[in-house]
Amino acid sequence: MDEHYEKETFLLRIQAINKTFLENHQRAINIIAAMVAIIGFHVYAGFAIAHDFHKALPLFVLMLMTYAGLLYFLLVKQWLKKLEPILQLTADVFSRIWNFTLFDISICKVISVIIILAAFLVWIIIDSANSRIRLRSVGGMAMFLFFAFICSANPSKIKWRPVICAVLLQFIVGVIVLRWPAGNEAFRWFSEQVVTFLNYAMIGTAQTYGFASSPPEICGFSAVFIFSSLQIIIYFGAVVGVLYYLGIIEAILSRIAWLMQYTVGTTAAESLNAAACIFLGQTEAAILIEPALKTMTESEIHAVMAAGFACIAGSLFSAYIAFGACPTYLLSATVMSASVSLAMSKLLYPEIQESRQKDIGSFKFATSKFSVIVSIH
Incomplete structure (x- = not known):
């Protein structure tokens, strides 16, 4: 009975130590796990592409889409935030021009619709x-x-x-x-x-x-x-x-x-x-x-x-x-x-x-x- 109690107490101590370690180093563990997963994925992708590029093409496309998304959120989006005042001013000017009305008729909208429909009809007739x-x-x-x-x-x-x-x-x-x-x-x-x-x-x-x-x-x-x-x-x-x-x-x-x-x-x-x-x-x-x-x-x-x-x-x-x-x-x-x-x-x-x-x-x-x-x- 005492031996069983000592084993159970020992296991509880080990569990408590592991829990404390995970709580204190959660961020580092997540970073290491993410790095291992990313490196492992790129190694696998590299071997797959080298072995048969045609079969690995879907994986390659997904990689490019992921890189494009990261590039947008980490660089392009941050760069656009710095240009937000200029972009907002440009948008306001464009909005005023676009919503300009004459005799309660939005001139730009009407012209745009006419041009698009005309181009559509011309293309259909020629085609x-x-x-x-x-x-x-x-x-x-x-x-x-x-x-x-x-x-x-x-x-x-x-x-x-x-x-x-x-x-x-x-x-x-x-x-x-x-x-x-x-x-x-x-x-x-x-x-x-x-x-x-x-x-x-x-x-x-x-x-x-x-x-x-x-x-x-x-x-x-x-x-x-x-x-x-x-x-x-x-x-x-x-x-x-x-x-x-x-x-x-x-x-x-x-x-x-x-x-x-x-x-x-x-x-x-x-x-x-x-x-x-x-x-x-x-x-x-x-x-x-x-x-x-x-x-x-x-x-x-x-x-x-x-x-x-x-x-x-x-x-x-x-x-x-x-x-x-x-x-x-x-x-x-x-x-x-x-x-x-x-x-x-x-x-x-x-x-x-x-x-x-x-x-x-x-x-x-x-x-x-x-x-x-x-x-x-």
């Missing part, structure tokens, strides 16, 4: 010179917008900036993906990486379920849904949960939402939801903006629902590909639909109330309900 039948698609889009205007809840309250800018943003993405060789190649490469990433779930599924996940094609017998496609959905949801816990999802989506807010002109919640629908899907995007749902206007709720139905969930990406869909077209379609869904929603249900979440910088994301990165239920 379709060899096949005028292609102009039918423009007529189809015009009819959709026309019927949305007729069916609008408040036609006189429609703000045309979100409508025009969202349609132009969709057109720009379409040109980049379909007509620009470099953009098409970039989208194709990115879609291939998404497919590769989602197919990792099938490797784990094959090891877990074996024959049930990939049976031979005999008598029309195919893989069971719960052992194949459903595993991809679970895998994607788990990865998104980890990225959300680490704050990576917030960082990516807030930048996309900022771009959509300042180009299309929608509020923070609408822009964030549309950006989230590109990758997450309708349900997950709504959970992401949970803090704003209670205070959203009816027009914003309509925009949230429209964006959710316009895009596909990232977890279903691989399932559609398994049915024979082209990954590049799927990815480009969901990106294009995210912006134009805002245009259609603002046509059908214009904003007539005062929004409480106009600035993406003040938007608060839903906090993670887990205290650790991996939770077992």
